[in-house]
Amino acid sequence: MTITIDRRIYNDSVISKALYWLSGDYLIERSLSDNNTESVTITANSATDISETELETRLMQTLNDFKLRQIVADETRDIKTILYAKAFAEDEDLSEEDIHD
Amino acid sequence: MTDKEYYLLPFDFTEISGKEVLVxxxxxxxxxxxxxxxxxxxRSLPKDDLYKSLVANFFISEQIVPPLAEIYAERLREKKRFLExxxxxxxxxxxLRCNQNCVYCQASSQNEESNGCTMSKETMEKSVELMFRSPSDSITMEFQGGEPSLVPDIFEYGIQLAEEINKTEQKEIHYVLCTNSIHLTDRMLDICEKYGVVISTSLDGPAFLHNANRGKKDSxxxxxxxxxxxxxxxxxxxxxxxMTTSVEGLNYPIExxxxxxxxxxxxxxxxxxxxxGLATHNDNWSEYTDRFIDFYKKAFEHILELNKKGTYFVEEFAAIVLRKMLTPYCTGFVDLQSPAGVINSVLIYNYDGGVYCSDESRMLAEFNDYTFRLGSVDDKYEDLVFGKKAKEIANVWANEALAGCSDCALKQYCGADPVRNYSTQGDMYGNRxxxxxxxxxxAIIEYLISLIIERHDEVMPIFRSWVS
Incomplete structure (x- = not known):
């Protein structure tokens, strides 16, 4: 099965994380069709009960979930650093000014 | 308040029982x-009870830095308190000598009559000295084998050494004897009674199953x-x-x-x-894992029924996970920690003087794999726990920084295990x-959460009683 993914919607990190979870059961080949389009060919390692439609649905859901996780991670990177520094770096005195909004 | 309405705080999510579970x-x-x-x-959430709950529980904040950031930091510190x-x-x-022939022996035990494979007094002395170099105020000295009750002299000697050194060190010490209870002589029991030793024995189930697992008719x-x-x-x-769930044991969860x-x-x-050890001879670990998950759920349902009928009975793996889930505290369980329990929470002094970072790593050494050997009892404490090997392991011991774990919503309830990754997948980093x-x-953590979602009123009184 080959599906195309628009890299303007899902960046490389999101695609990689989503495909990671398929790598146990499937052989995955990635190639760039053009700057914005990636082709992903997925071949089952062994006989499977999962249809191509089910697999594509699952992959698209996983891509969407990882995209949401990426947004949360990007928006919280600085506050996460501040909170961890407050918790574990005793001399750190980070505040609101350290957040790059 | 800015045009963003609110700010996100770090969290992850997964889907369980048709719900979105945010952690x-x-x-x-x-x-x-x-x-x-x-x-x-x-930013399209209505300002309803869910919104208020997300604010109150540190998932979103109406200010760029949450007003209770100090409390957040203190709670974060508490979750990693085991590191302090x-x-x-x-x-x-x-x-390594043992008087049983367990079909799944993980410790590469030797015949009861075999020579060697027993800790010397000199090794015990150096090991106890190293133990007291740990900064921990509370230490547990656990005796394992093989079967440690076969060597009462060295068992007693180790405790006597610890008691003597502790007259000046003044640590809180607990002693644990891990024994199959086959050879608990009066002398062994006298030692246990005198020093308040906790006895941790092993029992795999009813007689027919236990005896089959142990390779003895009267075990x-x-x-x-x-x-x-x-x-x-x-x-x-x-x-x-x-208990250890042998392949045969998978058929008898209720019993x-x-x-x-x-x-x-x-x-x-x-x-x-x-x-x-011998357990590696099991030829289909994937099938075993799926069958174990099914076994676990059947046994757990039975345990829930017992509790509902008034018998207080705890399943301890679930209790550890639930404690992480339902209380602000960390647990001392070394297999579900991040950073991993190896070195941070446990050190092993082997009979031959080798020092290892976990019980499983000394088991690998019996197959001539010394990947997790930190050094020997002749080495300095600092060289063992801060040495090159320890640093190598430290690179891969936090699930917050591992592919597949770092984005997992359940990572707060799970742990990193570089030794298991290495033994089953060939490298410490592992592939989730x-x-x-x-x-x-x-599967087990999702199952516990699904019970909370689908049978909240039924299971929560039981779960709370287990973690209180």
Missing amino acids: NELGDMIISPKGTVQKIVD SWTGLHIFVLT YERVVAGIERGRQAVGNEKVSAL IVDEYVKLGFHAMFLRALNPY ATSLLCRKNK
């Missing part, structure tokens, strides 16, 4: 309708007799038992639980086989997509 860095969990995370990110206390569990492998009778003698010597509360209840235990740990440990832990 933040503190391990707090919110169960919400599907689509909630999209609404949070889009340093290595607390010190395991002494007294001998069950002798273990039960040993448990009774142990209870008389040190008290009921200081005798516990641990195994009932056996523990019959013998007067109030808790059990439904423990899967570990892929070390093919990891059977990941499959098992995830």
